[in-house]
Amino acid sequence: MVEVSRTVPAPPEAVFEVLADGWSYSGWVVGSCHIRDVDASWPQPGARIHHSVGGWPVQLEDTTVVLAVEPGVSLELEARGGALGTARIELSLAPDGEGQTVVRMAERVTSGAGGLVPESVLALVLGPRNRESLARLAALALGRWRGTGESQP
Known part of the structure; x- marks a missing residue:
């Protein structure tokens, strides 16, 4: 499992607002280049983002599905990348002082x-x-x- 973290100078609810906006996915996920559709129930468990990965002209169309969510606290995803495989991504948000959030991202390749x-x-x-x-x-x-x-703090 590969894990990274970052302190964000905004409260957890502000960070989660971005995670809860499936249309913003390609704006922050490196490698995702185009959002084709987002299920209306995003970010509820089972909801999907239909996206493209890679750079033109070599793009792979695939999906990311929500496995679990605790609004304002955590989001667990399964990202599918065709033959490259599937990965489980866990994002957790923890308040850190006044108006800051520590965001932890852990990714584990699960298949492929x-x-x-x-x-x-x-x-x-x-x-x-x-x-x-x-x-x-x-x-x-x-x-x-x-x-x-x-x-602002």
Whole structure:
């Protein structure tokens, strides 16, 4: 399992608001390039985001499904990547001081070709990718939170 974390200068509900907006997925998930559809029940368990991964002209159309959710606290996803495999992603949010959130992202390949790659090699790829994903998530959450007129720390 590859795990990264980041402190976001916004409260957990502001971060979760981005996670709860399936249409924002390609704005923060590195590698996701296009959202084709989002189930109306997102982010409830079983709901799916239908997305494309990769860069044009080589794109893979696939889905990400919600496995579990605790609004404002956690979101567990299963991301499917065709022959590359399937991964389980756990996102957890913890308040850290006044108006800050520690976001933890843990990813584990559960099937497919990615499962044949040693974890140490996966960490070299997924670690930087997931740190960048959390940086993008933080920027979106902070931008939305500032846009609400909430007082800043």
